[in-house]
Amino acid sequence: MLDVRRLALLAAVVDTGSMTAAADQLGYTPSAVSQQLRRLEVEAGQPLLHRQARGVRPTEAGALLAGHARHVLRRLSAAEADLAELAGLRRGTVAxxxxxxxxxxxxxxxxxxxxxxxxxxxxxxxxxxxxxxxxxxxxxxxxxxxxxxxxxxxxxxxxxxxxxxxDDPTVLIVAADHRLARKRFTTMSDLAHEDWIVRAHEHPVAEVLERSCRAAGFTPKIAFEANDYQEAQAMVSVGVGIALAPRTAVRNPHPDVRVLALGTDVPARRVLxxxxxxxxxxxxxxxxxxxxxxxxxxxxxxx
Amino acid sequence: MLDVRRLALLAAVVDTGSMTAAADQLGYTPSAVSQQLRRLEVEAGQPLLHRQARGVRPTEAGALLAGHARHVLRRLSAAEADLAELAGLRRGTVAxxxxxxxxxxxxxxxxxxxxxxxxxxxxxxxxxxxxxxxxxxxxxxxxxxxxxxxxxxxxxxxxxxxxxxxDDPTVLIVAADHRLARKRFTTMSDLAHEDWIVRAHEHPVAEVLERSCRAAGFTPKIAFEANDYQEAQAMVSVGVGIALAPRTAVRNPHPDVRVLALGTDVPARRVLxxxxxxxxxxxxxxxxxxxxxxxxxxxxxxx
DNA sequence: ACACCCGTGAAGCTTTGCTTCACGCTCAGA
DNA sequence: TCTGAGCGTGAAGCAAAGCTTCACGGGTGT
Missing domain, CATH: 3.40.190.10 (Periplasmic binding protein-like II)
Known part of the structure; x- marks a missing residue:
């Protein structure tokens, strides 16, 4: 494969008409440019530049290669620009x-x-x-x-x-006509005789209930197992029982339920x-x- | 500037879906491929490949870069093909x-x-x-x-x-009705009393005449100075004089002149x-x- | 549980590329 | 005619890059 850095050198030399000028432009010494172009000529198997007294001039092959080089360099610039767009958040996808x-x-x-x-x-x-x-x-x-x-x-x-x-604290959901509905706060020990609605499939909130009740000294009576918090709220709203939920899950509660805070002794869900x-x-x-x-x-x- | 060899590596990896396969295909060790792609990612400032259990998959940036890489590689191939055309004499100019x-x-x-x-x-x-x-x-x-x-x-x-x-021997041009017109060969010593037509502007053939005559012991009598061999032949044809010329110059002689060979003692023009x-x-x-x-x-x- | 394939890392060698320094050449101006 | 500036080139040497070897960890499929 042709070395693109050498091709870039060639293009610069052809553009400027002199190795020294190209070297200057690209930050090399004239010697480096001369050596690299010599190698490129050997790779190409034919002369690429006519050495003249004053600078150089491309041969047919040299002009041809320089043209290809320009295309390649443009494409590389485009690639870099694309990367910069991704980096600059002017383009891209995130999932x-x-x-x-x-x-x-x-x-x-x-x-x-x-x-x-x-x-x-x-x-x-x-x-x-x-x-x-x-x-x-x-x-x-x-x-x-x-x-x-x-x-x-x-x-x-x-x-x-x-x-x-x-930290997403666990809250209590009760029906709008529940005895606690007017309160903003309660504790687990106040809920020993309630019927409970839990999330099914061994959902973690079931364990929150388990642990909290145990800490408060009673075992919860499970009245219903819901599949999601919408279902749970619906059951709560008609008085089947009360339920625990992470607060973010009931950010927009069912109109016929009320949400009460619980103490910090009730485990909170952590969002990560x-x-x-x-x-x-x-x-x-x-x-x-x-x-x-x-x-x-x-x-x-x-x- | 992005390193094209690394881009080629990336394209191969994206194509094959695995670093090892790409390494195999390009004749490298998997380690080399891994190291180069790592560098490319650092240059790009963002990940280019998702490492999965079974091979790798390009990220958005990776797919983008691989696309550019393919264009660049195609262009380089075209450049090489052009060089091959020049080398294979299926294209080119020679002056x-x-x-x-x-x-x-x-x-x-x-x-x-x-x-x-x-x-x-x-x-x-x-x-x-x-x-x-x-x-x-x-x-x-x-x-x-x-x-x-x-x-x-x-x-x-x-x-x-x-x-x-x-070697382009010097020949003698005489008119078709000249005394020597029937001969195929003569020598300088036989031409001492002739009138001569020479090329003007100190043309080398004048020196040939000079030297040959001197060697033969006489000094030529110049009757006319012609600007080219067409003119010289024309003058010869009407009997103004005789002339020397390189044989190749009178390959298709004037119809009214005859061409005679001279001895090897008359200097020949060398063509190089x-x-x-x-x-x-x-x-x-x-x-x-x-x-x-x-x-x-x-x-x-x-x- | 095993071998196999994949990607990765450290160490080291080889190659490459560049710089420095020096030279020959050509052209322009004193 | 000489001289200096600009250009390309060459040898030597140093620094860096690239690749290989060897070894390891993790996931997959038998």
Whole structure:
């Protein structure tokens, strides 16, 4: 393969009409230029430059090669410009994975702000369950993912770097006509005789309930197992029972339910930002990363 | 500037989907490929490949760069193909300088044969006088030139390489009704009382006459100074005098003159092939060089 | 559980490329 | 005619880049 640096030298020499001028322009010594062009001529198997008393002039082959060189150099510049566009966030795609319940509060704000700040970037958001999020992260389908965990079961995946975003306290959902509906705050010990609605499939919030009740000295009576928080709220609203939920999951609650804070002794869900710890990360990813951290910080201070 | 060899590596990796396969294909070790791509990523400032368990997959930036790489590589191949065309005599131009009197005999045959053998090459022939021929040769305007000299004044130009082509004996031109017109051969000593026609402007043939007459013991009587051999023949044909000429110059003589051979004691013109002694010469030039040598050899044996 | 394939890293050798220094040549001006 | 500036070139040597070898860790499929 022809050496492109030599071709660039040739093009400069042909343009300037002199090796010394080309050397000067490219920051080399005339000797280096002379040597490289000599090699290029040997590679080409034919003379590329007519040496004249005053500078040089391209031969037919030299002019031909110089033309090709210019094309190649233009293309390389274009490639560099493209990289600069990606780096400058004027182009590119970033994919983020999220879990469903985050989508109701923190995520919309992050997405809309990102779209506003970087109108030329494309942002793909995939919402799926925890296990798949980690897979997507590991195989590079998404560059960034939002994860969650609880204190007794911290996320720990090799080669995945985590940034805690916010603590998502567990809240109590009661029907609008429930005896506690008027209160803004209560404690677990006050709830010993309630019927409970939990998330099905051994969902972590079930364990939150378990642990909190045990700490308060009673065993919860399970009245219903819901598939999501919408379902849970619906059941709560008609008085089937009461339920626990992370606060972000009930950011826009069902009209016939009320949300009460609980004490800090009830475990809070932690929301994390995760990415593969690669040496290098795509610029658009870094931008989204920082933006999500910022949004989360604001969200934490004034929820 | 992005390193094209690295880009080629990237393109191969993207094509094959694996560093090892690319390394194999290009004759490197996987380690080398890995190291070079790592560097390329650092240069690019962003990841180019997603490392997966089974091979790698390009990132957005990687795919972009690989695309540019393919264009560059295609262009380089085209450049190499062009060089091969020049080398393979399927393309190119060669310029040759000649002196006028050679154009009547040896040259037409060389040109027509060259055109026949290399229909894709362009052959430019410039006819001019000796001094300018050397200049054209020196500044590369022509790659090859036909020159001539006489024994007492050999061509010797620095950095110009010479190949003797043929000896061009001096002949005698007489009118068709001249006393010697029936003979095929004569000697200078038989011509002591003739009137002579010579080439003007101190043309070398005047010196040939000078020297030959002196050797034969007489001084020639100059009747007319002609500007070229056509003019000289015309004057000879009407009986103004007789003239000397190189045989090639009167290859197609005037109908009313006769050409007689002279002895070897009359100096012969030497015809030479000249070129700059560059390390490298254009392939088309080399081809023409060889062809002219061949034609001259044939011409010499059966003139 | 095993071998196999993939990517990666450290160390070291070889090649390449560039600089420095010096020379020959040509042209322009004193 | 001489002289200096500009140009291309060459030898020597140094610094850097590139590649190989050898070795390891991790994931996959039998």
């Amino acid at each position: 983020m994975g999220v879990f469903p319940t985050i989508a109701s509060a923190l995520l919309p704000q992050a997405v809309s702000r990102f779209r506003r700040q970087h109108p030329d970037l494309r942002l793909d958001v995939r919402s799926t369950r925890f296990d798949e999020l980690v897979e997507l992260l590991e195989d590079g389908t998404v560059g960034i993912a939002l994860l969650w965990d609880y204190a007794w079961n911290r996320v720990d995946v090799p080669d995945i770097s985590l940034t805690p975003l916010l 930002l995760a990415h593969r710890q690669d040496r290098l990360r795509a610029p658009a990813e870094l931008a989204l990363h920082q933006l999500v951290v910022d949004v989360a910080r604001e969200y934490q201070t004034k929820p | 040759m300088g000649v002196f006028p009197t050679i154009a009547s005999a040896l040259l037409p045959q060389a040109v027509s044969r060259f055109r026949r053998q290399h229909p894709d090459l362009r052959l430019d022939v410039r006819s001019t006088r000796f001094d300018e021929l050397v200049e054209l040769l020196e500044d590369g305007t022509v790659g090859i030139a036909l020159l001539w000299d006489y024994a007492w004044n050999r061509v010797d130009v620095p950095d110009i390489s010479l190949t003797p082509l043929l 092939l000249a070129h700059r002694q560059d390390r490298l010469r254009a392939p088309a030039e080399l081809a023409l060089h060889q062809l002219v040598v061949d034609v001259a050899r044939e011409y010499q044996t059966k003139p």
